[in-house]
Amino acid sequence: MDRHAAERIRRFGTSVFTEMSRLAQQHDAVNLGQGFPDFSGPDFVMDAAKTAIDAGLNQYAPSHGTPRLRAAIAAGWRQEHGRAIDPDAEVTVTSGATEAIFDAIQAFLGPGDELIVFEPFYDSYLPSAVLAGATLRPVTLRPPDWRFDPDELRAAATPRTRAILLNTPHNPTGKVFSRDELAQIAALCQERALVAITDEVYDKIVFDDATHVPLATLPGMWERTLTINSTGKTFSLTGWKIGFAVGPAPLNAALRAVHQFVTFASATPFQDAVAAGMEQAVALGYYAQLRADYVVRRDRLRDALDGAGLRTLPIGGSYFLMADIEPFGFADDVAFCRALTEDVGVAAVPPSAFYLDPARAPQLARFCFAKRADTLDRAAERLARLRHAALAPR
Secondary structure, three states: OOOOOOHHHOOOOOOHHHHHHHHHHHOOOEEOOOOOOOOOOOHHHHHHHHHHHHOOOOOOOOOOOOHHHHHHHHHHHHHHHOOOOOOOOOEEEEOHHHHHHHHHHHHHOOOOOEEEEEEOOOOOHHHHHHHHOOEEEEEEOEOOOOEOOHHHHHHHOOOOEEEEEEEOOOOOOOOOOOHHHHHHHHHHHHHHOOEEEEEOOOOOOEOOOOOOOOHHHOOOOHHHEEEEEEHHHHOOOHHHOOEEEEOOHHHHHHHHHHHOOOOOOOOHHHHHHHHHHHHHHHHHOHHHHHHHHHHHHHHHHHHHHHHOOOOEOOOOEOOEEEEEOHHHOOOOHHHHHHHHHHHHOEEOEOHHHHOOOHHHOOOEEEEEOOOOHHHHHHHHHHHHHHHHOOOOOO
């Protein structure tokens, strides 16, 4: 890194996603490491974007979001969770959930403060905390069911702790936190006067008997919780970068104080299109179809991985599968994922990148199934080589 770079950013380096995608390109591998769809979003949303552009909605939106989109988000909360939301004061639109998470961490934490996170954690959390001058306090989730130790959670809270960051449904494990687990987190937040920042971008992608419950809906949690979401996952349009935060006016005001100097406003025609999508989605049966489609994709990839000797762990939500790589005898998950990409032609992500201390990571690899059927089938054909011991440690 350049010698002029600030000291606080020199530890960041290149993300594991960029590294594995570059390696996949070099070896013409099927990229199941990238955490986004390789298919288009629904026509009724994309057509709405074209209409918005043609209608001249191409200048700056209000910093906290267009009125139509904020109203649609508020209506969704009322319909799904039974809570009336003030779209003017309790909803903020951001350029993706990652920006909202960054804004929230800058808003609620400063030098010397601590943020509790559940490990493994999405890779933007640590840099966001570092830039705020804060420290992460990880609470480790352990396979196969990815439960946390309640005593470890309570021990993570110190006098310097200001907030807790919860991701459910969880990336990379696919865990959906149960109501009982959420109650334990809520109790700690209330006892220690902590702000809760929740990353719920996969809330519409849940499986089997799993139920997503927003932490903000638990007793005593609305006033201290900022719920972050992203329409990119819901509508399979991650490149549009339309995220949002819902929560009480004081928390939104703090978020907006940062947001106005980060992106100021998000793309106007995309906001209008997403609003149109939210207004129509339930009547069109879109969310139910989204879940059904992902069940098929999950099962397709799970069968391929299990058949190749990569035993998969159960998931409750998101569009990732974690597979056990220990039988292959690699030194770590990074070495396995590099060899899988180079020798088999399938790219995955090493979950150790999601740990504060990579040595704590179990021997697993993360595969994304937000892919077309033909992409998953090509991956399955290549993974079948593993049955013939094509992958060897080196």
